[in-house]
Amino acid sequence: MKLKPSPAPYIHFPESNKTMMSDVILVLCVLTALATLFYGPRVLLICGVSVAAAVVSDLVCVCLRGRVPNPLDFSPVVTGMIIALAMPATVSFTPVITASVFAIVIVKHPFGGTGSNIFNPAAAGFSFAVICWPQQIFNYPMPFEHISLAGQYSEKALAFVTTMNDSLGGARTIITKLYQNPAYVLKLGGVPTHKTSEMLVGNFPGAMGATSILVLVACLAFLVFRRTVRWQLPFGFLGTCMAIAWLFPRCSVTPLWSVLYEMMSGILLFGAVFMLNDPTTRPKRAGTLFVYGVFAGLITMLLRYWGGFEESVSFAILLANAFVPTFDRYGEMIHFWLRRKRLESDLHKKTQNTQPLV
Amino acid sequence: MNLIYIKKHRTRSLWYEGFLRRNPILVCGLALPFAVMITNNLKNSAAVSLMMACVLLPCVLLASLIGARLPVWGTCAISSVLSLAIIIACVPLVQMISPEITDALGMYIPILSVNTILLFLCERHARQHGKPLRALSDAIFYSLGFAVALGLIAVVRELVGNNTLWGIPVSFPIKLSGLQVAFSGFIVAAFLSALFRFVRRRMLLFSYRRDNNPSMQEVVQ
Numbered sequence: 001m002k003l004k005p006s007p008a009p010y011i012h013f014p015e016s017n018k019t020m021m022s023d024v025i026l027v028l029c030v031l032t033a034l035a036t037l038f039y040g041p042r043v044l045l046i047c048g049v050s051v052a053a054a055v056v057s058d059l060v061c062v063c064l065r066g067r068v069p070n071p072l073d074f075s076p077v078v079t080g081m082i083i084a085l086a087m088p089a090t091v092s093f094t095p096v097i098t099a100s101v102f103a104i105v106i107v108k109h110p111f112g113g114t115g116s117n118i119f120n121p122a123a124a125g126f127s128f129a130v131i132c133w134p135q136q137i138f139n140y141p142m143p144f145e146h147i148s149l150a151g152q153y154s155e156k157a158l159a160f161v162t163t164m165n166d167s168l169g170g171a172r173t174i175i176t177k178l179y180q181n182p183a184y185v186l187k188l189g190g191v192p193t194h195k196t197s198e199m200l201v202g203n204f205p206g207a208m209g210a211t212s213i214l215v216l217v218a219c220l221a222f223l224v225f226r227r228t229v230r231w232q233l234p235f236g237f238l239g240t241c242m243a244i245a246w247l248f249p250r251c252s253v254t255p256l257w258s259v260l261y262e263m264m265s266g267i268l269l270f271g272a273v274f275m276l277n278d279p280t281t282r283p284k285r286a287g288t289l290f291v292y293g294v295f296a297g298l299i300t301m302l303l304r305y306w307g308g309f310e311e312s313v314s315f316a317i318l319l320a321n322a323f324v325p326t327f328d329r330y331g332e333m334i335h336f337w338l339r340r341k342r343l344e345s346d347l348h349k350k351t352q353n354t355q356p357l358v
Numbered sequence: 359m360n361l362i363y364i365k366k367h368r369t370r371s372l373w374y375e376g377f378l379r380r381n382p383i384l385v386c387g388l389a390l391p392f393a394v395m396i397t398n399n400l401k402n403s404a405a406v407s408l409m410m411a412c413v414l415l416p417c418v419l420l421a422s423l424i425g426a427r428l429p430v431w432g433t434c435a436i437s438s439v440l441s442l443a444i445i446i447a448c449v450p451l452v453q454m455i456s457p458e459i460t461d462a463l464g465m466y467i468p469i470l471s472v473n474t475i476l477l478f479l480c481e482r483h484a485r486q487h488g489k490p491l492r493a494l495s496d497a498i499f500y501s502l503g504f505a506v507a508l509g510l511i512a513v514v515r516e517l518v519g520n521n522t523l524w525g526i527p528v529s530f531p532i533k534l535s536g537l538q539v540a541f542s543g544f545i546v547a548a549f550l551s552a553l554f555r556f557v558r559r560r561m562l563l564f565s566y567r568r569d570n571n572p573s574m575q576e577v578v579q
Contacts, residue, residue: 098534106545110552131536 015227017114020279021074023228027219028081028274034215035208038143039089043208045149047084049093053100054080061109075114079103082122082274085209086267086314087129088140089147090176095133099125115280119321123275123314130309138310139178140205147176179205183266183310191251192261199264210270213263220273229277232286236293237272237300238263244301268300271313281321288331295327296320364565373492376500383507383547384554388474392504393511394543396466400524403512405452405459407505409470412448413441414497418479422493425484437480442471475500511546 035043058076062069083099103125111117130137141147182192182204194204202212210216223229242259249258263269276282276296283292299319303312371379382388389410396402417437425433445467452459460467470476479500483493516522519537521530536542 094532098532110548128534128536131539132534 018072018074020228021078023223023226024078024274025074025081027222028078028085028209030219031085031209031212031215032081034202034212035085035089038202038211039141039145039208040147042089042147042149043084046087046089046091046093046096046208047081050084050096050100051077051080053097054083054104057101057104058108061105062113065109065113067113070114073114076104079108079122079125083125083129086122086126086207086270087137088178088206089208090139090141090178091133091136095129095136098132099129101125102128117280118324119318120275120278120281122278123271123317123321126275127314127318130311130314134309138181138184140181140207141176141178142205143203143211145176181206181265181310182261183304186250186261186265187304187310189251191253192265196260196264199260206265207267207270210267213269216269216273220269223273223277228279229273230286230289232289233277233282233293234272236290237276237297238269238293240294240297241268241301244298248305250305262301262304266304266311266313268313271300271317275314275317276320281324283324283327283331285328285331285335287334288327291331292320292324292327295323362569364562364569367565373495374499376496377503377506379558381503381507381554382475382500383504383511384551386478387551388478389504390547391469392466392473393508393547395540396463397508397511397515397543397546398519398538398540399516399522400509400512401456401459402463403505403508405455405463406466406470407501407508408452408455409445409448409467410473410475410504411498411501412451413444413470413473414476414479414501415494416444417441417476418483418493418497419490421480422483422486422490425480428484433480433484434477437476438471441476442468445470475504507547507550510550511543514546514550515542 032043032047054076058073059069080100083103084096087096087099103121107119107124108114108117108121111119182194182199185192192199198204199211200213202215204211220229220234224231224234241262245259245262246255249255251258251261253261276293283289296316300313300316303309303316307315309315376382380386383390383393392406392410396406417440420440421433421437428436449460449467456462479493479496483489483496486492513523515537517528517530518532518534519542520535521528521533537546
């Protein structure tokens with residue numbers, strides 16, 4: 001037999017950072033394609049700008065820290081895409097770039113970079129953009145409406161495009177009418193007027209990647225099947241949100257409709273699939289994952305009911321991230337205690353079954 | 359290894375260590391609530407810095423003079439009560455900055471009486487009985503260090519977060535209103551602290567090279 005001498009490790013887990021990030025990017029690409037269908041080519045531009053900002057800032061930070069850049073580390077691409085898809089198609093480039101740079105420079109690298117960050121960079125970047133530009137983030141265009149490449153809010157670019165069009169004798173740039181998401185209606189205590197079928201396919205004003213509920217559910221199923229996402233976490237999170245929506249409806253509808261509206265409004269499902277399941281910032285054990293999901297769901301709904309913004313998933317995830325070390329510590333303690341008890345009971349059974357030697 | 363310059367510098371800098379080497383906020387991490395909560399504009403920072411100086415000078419001096427005669431638990435208690443009395447007297451002084459400043463600062467004025475810089479310095483000088491000059495120097499430079507740190511954080515947060523300085527509008531290319539949120543105070547303070555540490559390490563490295571490089575020593579002499 002010929003032995004091949006090589007250093008440890010000899011057993012490799014099939015999943016790696018590269019495979020997991022590739023799965024998430026694949027799914028995000030599907031959402032981007034769908035958003036492009038709904039809102040036009042501006043979606044691609046926003047995604048490109050966001051990813052470029054994240055990748056460049058990651059590269060700069062890695063070089064500043066004196067490390068060698070890893071071309072197979074796709075995490076900044078994922079961060080950039082998540083941030084872009086959580087925003088409306090009319091958003092100007094400033095919030096997108098700022099959110100991506102904030103996510104990488106402030107939230108990711110000061111804590112040690114890929115695999116060491118405490119808080120989810122995408123959630124933090126999006127939250128920062130929400131605090132700085134709530135008007136831009138929470139006003140959405142209707143799908144299939146014309147959106148100029150300059151965007152709704154980039155006034156300088158809009159003025160430039162208008163001037164250019166005028167000078168060329170072309171038509172003036174159409175200003176897209178903006179609407180509120182059903183989450184805003186629910187926040188005010190009203191009942192959303194959108195049909196459920198339209199909400200399921202994404203034909204209502206919302207964030208670029210967060211409106212296609214059916215596709216998001218399919219994405220979640222794919223990621224669970226690929227083991228990139230562990231089912232305990234979204235199950236605990238969404239289950240808690242559903243339970244609270246069922247028990248305490250915010251508007252005067254039946255509990256079932258309350259659950260449906262809560263699930264389909266805002267970026268709840270998008271956050272549950274992409275932000276909450278960051279392998280770096282989630283707990284390690286299955287039981288702890290479920291408890292963490294329940295905790296995050298509870299905070300999300302509390303912030304939705306009494307928070308300042310209509311959308312609070314990203315804030316809830318950041319708050320839950322802060323408790324992950326505590327969950328891990330107590331999870332380990334309980335795991336060891338249960339294991340010891342099981343071993344003791346096994347030993348006890350063995351001693352009872354053993355016949356004494358005569 | 360020749361470290362004469364570093365040793366000499368260390369000995370000299372004991373008198374003014376509170377300003378840079380042991381800056382209360384950026385190095386020691388003392389009185390962080392003030393660095394985070396009230397630094398959203400420069401006026402608040404100036405008012406709190408002024409009050410801090412007014413409180414530190416008499417309290418630390420007094421602790422140095424009579425601290426050794428008091429019981430161990432008495433120094434902190436007496437300095438807190440004394441500082442509260444001084445704060446009440448100083449309120450009209452800071453209202454000269456802005457009439458609404460006391461309303462803007464709210465509870466952060468009374469809690470100055472139990473701030474960690476005051477307790478740390480009083481406790482330290484109560485033990486080192488008979489060094490009132492050193493106590494006075496510490497009080498002055500720790501107050502200055504506190505003011506500088508607060509001022510730097512406030513300038514960044516007010517300029518970038520609100521595009522104003524001392525309430526006056528300033529043209530700045532980007533406005534990140536998120537910096538006005540208290541949470542951003544932590545981020546700005548942390549980044550300034552990191553920058554401060556980086557500069558200190560560079561200075562130390564320069565001193566070390568100067569000590570051990572003959573050509574540079576000739577230049578210095």
